[in-house]
Amino acid sequence: MKLLTEELRAQLPPLYSQDGLGGKAIAYAKFFTPSAQWTWYVLEWDREDTFFGLVDGQEKELGYFSLRELESVRGPLGLPIERDIHWRPKTLAEIAPEMFAQEGAPT
Numbered sequence: 001m002k003l004l005t006e007e008l009r010a011q012l013p014p015l016y017s018q019d020g021l022g023g024k025a026i027a028y029a030k031f032f033t034p035s036a037q038w039t040w041y042v043l044e045w046d047r048e049d050t051f052f053g054l055v056d057g058q059e060k061e062l063g064y065f066s067l068r069e070l071e072s073v074r075g076p077l078g079l080p081i082e083r084d085i086h087w088r089p090k091t092l093a094e095i096a097p098e099m100f101a102q103e104g105a106p107t
Helices: 006-011 067-072 097-104
Strands: 029-032 039-045 050-056 060-066
Touching: 060 067
Parallel strands: none
Antiparallel strands: 029 039, 039 050, 050 060
16 A cells, blocks of 8 residues: 555645644544554655654654655564555544643633
8 A cells, every 4th residue: 555645745734834733733644553553643744755743652742754664664463554545634632632632721
């Protein structure tokens, strides 16, 4: 399966374009390991190899990850990372509400 289609390439915003949006930032793609508990939600892309998004693995954290690395990784059963073909864009607050619960709280 191709992780990054031409349609998705055109849809992904450039790096830093959602900076400062917090839970309102939109994840446009979801990659996952079918034989492990890792998921990558793509927010932005540098148009070459580097994504920025939410990584849900041993813990949930925002960070950078590489298309080439995702394409080369195999899970414990030897299966490659896949793209969720049914994914529809969602905000980070919808994906990980526990990470952004304080955004709407009064100070």
